[in-house]
Amino acid sequence: MAQNSNKLELSSVFPLKHLEKFSFKPNPPWVSEYYVNNAWFETAGLNTTTPNAPLLEEKIIADIAIVGGGFTGLSSAYHLAKKYPQKRIVLLDAARCGYGASGRNGGHAILYPMVQIMEVYKKKGREAAVEFASVAKQGLGIVKSFIEEYDIDCEFEETGFVEFIEKERQINAVMEEYKILESLGIESDFLSRKAVSEKFNTTHFHGGVKTNSEGGLNPCKLALGLKEVVQSMNVEIFEQTKVTSVSPGRTVTINTEFGEVHADAVVLGTNGYTSTLNLFKKYMVPFHDYVISTAPLTSEQMTSLGWKGREALADNRNLFNYYRLSGDNRIIFGGELVKYYYGNIPSPGNNKHVISLLEERLLKIWPQLKGVKIEHRWGGTDGLTRDILPLIGVLGEYKNIFYGVGYSGEGICWANLAGKIISQLYAEKDTDLTRFFLLNRKPPYIPPEPFRKIGFDVHVKYLAIKDRFF
Numbered sequence: 001m002a003q004n005s006n007k008l009e010l011s012s013v014f015p016l017k018h019l020e021k022f023s024f025k026p027n028p029p030w031v032s033e034y035y036v037n038n039a040w041f042e043t044a045g046l047n048t049t050t051p052n053a054p055l056l057e058e059k060i061i062a063d064i065a066i067v068g069g070g071f072t073g074l075s076s077a078y079h080l081a082k083k084y085p086q087k088r089i090v091l092l093d094a095a096r097c098g099y100g101a102s103g104r105n106g107g108h109a110i111l112y113p114m115v116q117i118m119e120v121y122k123k124k125g126r127e128a129a130v131e132f133a134s135v136a137k138q139g140l141g142i143v144k145s146f147i148e149e150y151d152i153d154c155e156f157e158e159t160g161f162v163e164f165i166e167k168e169r170q171i172n173a174v175m176e177e178y179k180i181l182e183s184l185g186i187e188s189d190f191l192s193r194k195a196v197s198e199k200f201n202t203t204h205f206h207g208g209v210k211t212n213s214e215g216g217l218n219p220c221k222l223a224l225g226l227k228e229v230v231q232s233m234n235v236e237i238f239e240q241t242k243v244t245s246v247s248p249g250r251t252v253t254i255n256t257e258f259g260e261v262h263a264d265a266v267v268l269g270t271n272g273y274t275s276t277l278n279l280f281k282k283y284m285v286p287f288h289d290y291v292i293s294t295a296p297l298t299s300e301q302m303t304s305l306g307w308k309g310r311e312a313l314a315d316n317r318n319l320f321n322y323y324r325l326s327g328d329n330r331i332i333f334g335g336e337l338v339k340y341y342y343g344n345i346p347s348p349g350n351n352k353h354v355i356s357l358l359e360e361r362l363l364k365i366w367p368q369l370k371g372v373k374i375e376h377r378w379g380g381t382d383g384l385t386r387d388i389l390p391l392i393g394v395l396g397e398y399k400n401i402f403y404g405v406g407y408s409g410e411g412i413c414w415a416n417l418a419g420k421i422i423s424q425l426y427a428e429k430d431t432d433l434t435r436f437f438l439l440n441r442k443p444p445y446i447p448p449e450p451f452r453k454i455g456f457d458v459h460v461k462y463l464a465i466k467d468r469f470f
Ligand SMILES: Cc1cc2nc3c(=O)[nH]c(=O)nc-3n(C[C@H](O)[C@H](O)[C@H](O)COP(=O)(O)OP(=O)(O)OC[C@H]3O[C@@H](n4cnc5c(N)ncnc54)[C@H](O)[C@@H]3O)c2cc1C
Pocket: 031, 067, 068, 069, 070, 071, 072, 073, 092, 093, 094, 095, 096, 097, 098, 099, 100, 101, 102, 103, 104, 105, 106, 107, 108, 109, 110, 241, 242, 243, 244, 269, 270, 271, 272, 273, 274, 276, 277, 288, 289, 290, 291, 322, 334, 379, 380, 381, 382, 383, 404, 405, 407, 408, 409, 410, 411, 412, 413, 415
């Protein structure tokens, strides 16, 4: 295990002037997004089912309060309720479970988050990268155990992953990177340009690398399935209940629009929305990612693509696409360009420019899909740290403010794993997970506006130039 250094201090996360009480501005788009045309929501029934009632009591005394009903909050609820069935656990979500990034993402359940592993390898060395990979790997294990143990129908398929190579001159560099990953125990197979064009009926790429590093799923179905599981374990879930402030202390006070919760411990599972609570602003920005989905493909369209192995796909650009087939054979196609909106606001809905780039790019890869109907176009908000590594740990004078945020685009497995880690931190257990070097770390600083916006935009421009010319 690498050393656990650089503990994140409470005062550096909670600005001191807000220590007593943090408040944030009401009204959309702080949480709600205006334009949600999401294939996962539709197929999981999130659009058509009624959310739980809001918290209407004036005051609730709980053992543990969880803010956010995405994978972090739900998995924390699960692991805590399993360990402490006698404790009163309440979960509050401003909208409803699965409404955040957990119900909107690309559905790539990642066994090995390779970009993050390479980041750790380059900055912290081989030993840390091996530990990182072995901890990260447990995330998919947890997702699979939820699905198997509770029979959650979320279209899970373990089909492996292919990273396409965009430019001929990049082949050697990509192979070098995979050689490093192989030395860490992640096996891969190189696909020549010919093999890619035969398997996927596209001439756009110059090769690819196949690994068994992913599964695919319908993330909204998983979130709704988990909600049912934790409710059956007596976790009380209040939806349509926006938390307006969190006040630390031996007993944490969580104010909502309607009533307040007093709890011995709180779990923050608000990821990309956390800045609306005025927390973690120095270390994380909410970034916005967009996705389109086609109508279910006809059998002729499926045949025209090859893609018989239904692998999860992406390319090797910095601003890359990620795509896969849904259970009903839609192409779920995301990425291309990420956005940050001035002042840390969660996505105000959609972004026409990015959506049009996605539509163009899909046809560039597979011109044979010309005329395919794009049925859904949506966006979501995720938390991004400067070193693209997650933030998981515990804060506060009384060590009772637990958090899992900043998954930087790789959150399906990380967020589910964070729930388990948080339950072990709460139990004050000494385990491989609670000794993980990444916990409680102090991540690189991100300055306030206007430098934050300028920095983000300049960096994205730089990545776009790199992708175009190098
Ligand atoms: C478009 C997109 C594509 C992605 N693709 C992938 C992918 O393919 N694979 C992958 O591994 N990761 C992907 N990610 C990242 C991944 O989805 C997230 O990291 C992960 O779902 C985060 O889960 P979470 O529970 O921490 O946060 P969320 O799912 O965002 O949940 C946060 C919850 O908190 C609630 N909330 C917010 N503020 C408040 C408040 N004040 N009071 C009460 N409740 C509040 C919200 O309503 C929401 O339900 C993607 C992200 C996006 C946006």
